[in-house]
Amino acid sequence: LSPVCLGSLRRAASINAEYMGTRDDHIITAYRDHGFQYCRGDSAFGIFAEQMGKKSGCSRGKGGSMHLYWPEGNFYGGNGIVGAQVPVGNGIALASKIKGDGTVCFAAFGDGAANQGQIFESMNMAALWKLPMIFVCENNMYAMGTSVERHAACPEFYTRSR
DSSP: OOOOOOOTTOHHHHHHHHHHSOTTSEEEEESOOHHHHHHHTOOHHHHHHHHTTOTTSTTTTSSTTTOOOBGGGTEEEEESSTTTHHHHHHHHHHHHHHHTOOOOEEEEEETTGGGOHHHHHHHHHHHHHTOOEEEEEEOOSEETTEEHHHHOSOOOGGGGGO
8 A cells, every 4th residue: 555645625726726727738746636636537436546556546556646647637647756746847838838739737836845946947947938837836834844934934935926
């Protein structure tokens, strides 16, 4: 069995991404990916089968809880490395721009990842290249147990996009 990181209280991010976007849009997130995967169209059975290491799981039982993947729903899964999914999201957005298909990519990350250099670089590249990218900060006020006031000099993360 794999470890389970359900991301309780983070369901609002996945529901809002679905509300804001279309089924053709793309989503990539960190390891608290269950809500996103379910909203993208995978069944609870497929998600649970993955957690149990079954071949009938969305990643054939090899990804576990942290690495769900649902390409049929344009969901490119969870990433176990803090913030690493955001640059990959830029690549997805670049592909959308080159194709000219009118889709956008939502890249979700937690408030702890908001201080990662790759997040800043990705935001800068997305702005410079005018990528169809939406950055979603799932702020639960704690990064692995450290309060936002102790880990961020600027805890109003939305102001960083100005």
